[in-house]
Amino acid sequence: MIIIQWAIFPANIFRALMAWRKFADRKENEKTMKRTFISTLLLIAAISVQAAEPWSVERCMKYAADHSHSVRQRQFDLDENRTAKTRAIGAFLPEVYGSVSAQMNFGRAVDPETNAYTDVSTFYNGYGLQASLTIFDGLQRYNELRMARANVAMGRSAVQAEKDATALQVCKACMDLLYCQGAVEHTMQKREESLQLLRQTEVMAEVGQKSEADVAQMRATLAADDYELTHMQSQTTKALLTLKQLMNFPIEDTLIVERPSVETLSILSEADGGVTPAALARNPRIAQAESQVAAARYGLWAARGGFLPKISLSGGVSTSFFRNMDTGGHAPFSQQFKNNAGEYVAFTLSIPIFNRLATLTTVRSRRIALDRACETLDYERSELRRLVAEATADVRNSEKEMLKTNEQVEADSIAAHITTRKFEEGMASAIDVRTAAVTLLQSRVKLLQSQLTMMYNRRLLAYYRQASI
Structure with a gap:
């Protein structure tokens, strides 16, 4: 290509x-x-x-893991979790804010200088700087920070799980493309054989050894091969477009996938054994579920902190300036700004008594979320064991199918050759030749499919058992 x-x-x-x-x-x-x-x-x-230059299957998988749209979406979720972690860290810092106010009084009001009632118009200007720090809040902020860290770890595992899933999908798409390309090659080979046999039959018909019916049958066989070749070429184009879409590869660029040998992907020497503890620890989906359990547990502890009292410390400075708008005679701004300055420090103890069941319902919701996360973790572990057992059986069956199909191809090749020789000697019909050729083509395509299926199953089993693409 x-x-x-x-x-x-x-x-x-x-x-x-x-x-x-x-x-x-x-x-x-x-x-x-x-x-x-x-x-x-x-x-x-x-x-x-x-x-x-041709691309290997591993290169296609790595490219897809780095450029896939779904992986980028999981990366955005991870960035959002990191932002939430930064916000949780910021909750431990004091809150500082300033204020500036201006007020114009008309008619009866309190004189800021004498604190007596007056009926003149005055202008009042105040300045303040306040700071507050929560000392104890039932460990809510601490547990929320731990929950944010667990969410970040869960986001990392989600990104890795999405990369692995995308890589496996691309591997399957590569196998489908290689199957279609191999089917095209076998179909082209059969078409060339049919074309040569047609020419031979036409020559034999001219000398009277074959009939026009045999020639017509051979032409029909050639037409069927042309149709099958066109159909497989169309399937190859669709498989290539599907692969490019999964990889997020430019559609207009050339992509040639190199077919690996069976020995290249023979990762496991034997297809037995279960899930090791190391595989359970490295599997990104299980790691994601474990982080989800941790985040839910910390969230529950943070919600329970709402039943405890809160202690906060606050302090600030303030000053003001006023002016009598009717009579004047006020002190200068700098003098008032200095003389009216004041400071304060305050401790606040807040004891929750009744908040319309908000804390209670939050605790119940967090407990349900924890139970759900634990159930998800158990499911992921059991699902991994099931997938390993299923992949092990698939590897064994695909290896047996490949061996049997290889024997079938050898037998069909001999049968097709003998049938062709019989047709040349007048001992077989054109229909027998076509049947034998179609059977041989189907066997070759089936052998190719079994080989690619075995490669994919071995890689899938290796991933489940080693948690590494």
């Missing part, structure tokens, strides 16, 4: 055109100009073909 991308090398094409014009201006021989121009284009084509 070679695709020449001329747009990659516009400079080389420009130089080729300039060479063409230069030769034309010098009135060189027309054959020499054409030969030089074609040589330049062939050089560009060779460089372009070298640029489109």
Whole structure:
């Protein structure tokens, strides 16, 4: 599968055109100009073909894990969890705020200087700086910080789990693409054999050894091969587009997947054994569930802290300035700003008595969330054991199927060869030849499918048992 991308090398094409014009201006021989121009284009084509190097399955999986849209969505969730962690850390810091106020009094009011009632218009201006710090809140902030840290760990595990899931999907898509490409190759080989047999039958019909019915049957076989080839080429195009979509690979760029050998992906020498404790610890889905349990437990403890009293410390400074708008005679601003300044420090003890069952319902909700998280963790562990057992059985069955299918291909190859020789000698019909050829094609395609399925099952089992792509 070679695709020449001329747009990659516009400079080389420009130089080729300039060479063409230069030769034309010098009135060189027309054959020499054409030969030089074609040589330049062939050089560009060779460089372009070298640029489109095949991609291994591992490279496709890694590219998808780094560029997938679903992985980016999980990364955004992780960033949000990190923001929540920063907010939880900030809850331990004191809260500081300033205030500025301005007030104009008309009519009866309190004189800020004498604290007596007056009926003149006055202007009042106040300034304040306050700070407050929560000393004890039933360990709510501490547990919320631990919950935020657990959510960050859960986000990391979710990102890794999404990467692994995407990589496995891409691996399956690569196997589907390789299957379609292999089916196209086998179909093209069968079409060439049908074409040669058609020509041979036409020659034999001219000398009277075959009938026109045999020739028509061979033409029908060739037409069926053309249809099957077109159909498999269409399936190959769809499989390639599906793979590019999963990888988030540019649709217009060339992607050639290299078919691995069976030995390359033979990760396990034997397909037995269960889930090891190390695999349970490294599996990202189980790690995500464990972090979810921890976050739910810390959230429950934080909610229970709402039943305890709260102690806070606050303090501040304030000053003011006033002016009599009717008579004047007020002190300067700097003098009032200094003389009216005051400081205060306060301790506050808040004991919750009744808040319309808000704390109680929050505790119940957090307890339900903890129970749900524990159930999810148990499910993920049991599901991993089930997947390992299922993948182990799939590996064993796929290996047996590959061996049996290989034997079937060898037998069908011999049968097809013998049937073709019988047809040449007049001992078999064209229908027998077509049946044997179709059976051989199906066996070859089935063998290819069993090989790719075995590769995928081995990789899947290795991931479940080792938690590593």
